[in-house]
Amino acid sequence: MSAVDRSFRSPAGRGAFFATVIVLAPVVVVAAAEAARRQFDLPSIVVLVAVSGGLAWAxxxxxxxxxxxxxSPDHVTVGLAPFWRTRLVRRDIQTADLVQIDAYAEYGGWGIKGSARGSRGRLYSVGGDAAVRFVMRDGRTxxxxxxxxxxxxxVLEALDRHAHR
Structure with a gap:
């Protein structure tokens, strides 16, 4: 990133962390119980370590x-860290607007939803209803x-500042 780049983040709440633990912890418990049933032989220990490592990563x-x-002056990068990012060329952005959305009603929840060429566009969200919508010259949103x-x-203020450089 150059010195004039600006980055804006909307982090997921603690609920995402706790939901991941709630969903995956029982898998670790089952793996530990199976390892104990097998008297912690080498294959069961390998599986237990792999499952526990998967929980830690998730x-x-x-x-x-x-x-x-x-x-940045030439590009706008959008995405959902650490999973996905899309780099947009600034001169190909036709419009950038503030919009209000309901991620659950319009997209079926938060995350990476929809298609850039679909009627609503591709959503990157971890919650919230204040959004920036980029419409590209080729119709992607x-x-x-x-x-x-x-x-x-x-975000829109930063785009305006970059446009006037």
Whole structure:
């Protein structure tokens, strides 16, 4: 990133971390019970370590999950960290607007939802209803939701500042 890049993040709440633990912890318990039933032989220990490592990785990823927008003079990068990012060429952005969304009603929940070429576009969200919508010259649409409106507004301000450089 250059010195003039601006990055905006909307991190997932603690609920994402706890939901991951609640969903995956029983798998670790079952793996531990099976390892104990097998008297902790080598294959069961290998499976237990692999399953426990998967839980650690998943909870770490959930704790770092955030919708984001990074603005630079030539590009805008949007995505859901640490999973996915899309780099948009600034001159190909036709419009950038603030919009209100309901991720559950319009997209079926938060995460990476929809298609950039679909009627609503691709959503990157970890919650919130204040969003920035980028419509590209070729018709693709990207929507990035933020948990607070001021952050979404700051994205548009940063885009305007870069446009005037």
């Amino acid at each position: 909870t770490s990823s959930a704790a770092r999950t955030a919708a984001f927008v990074t603005c 990207y929507v990035i939701a933020f948990t607070d409106g001021p952050t979404a507004g700051a």
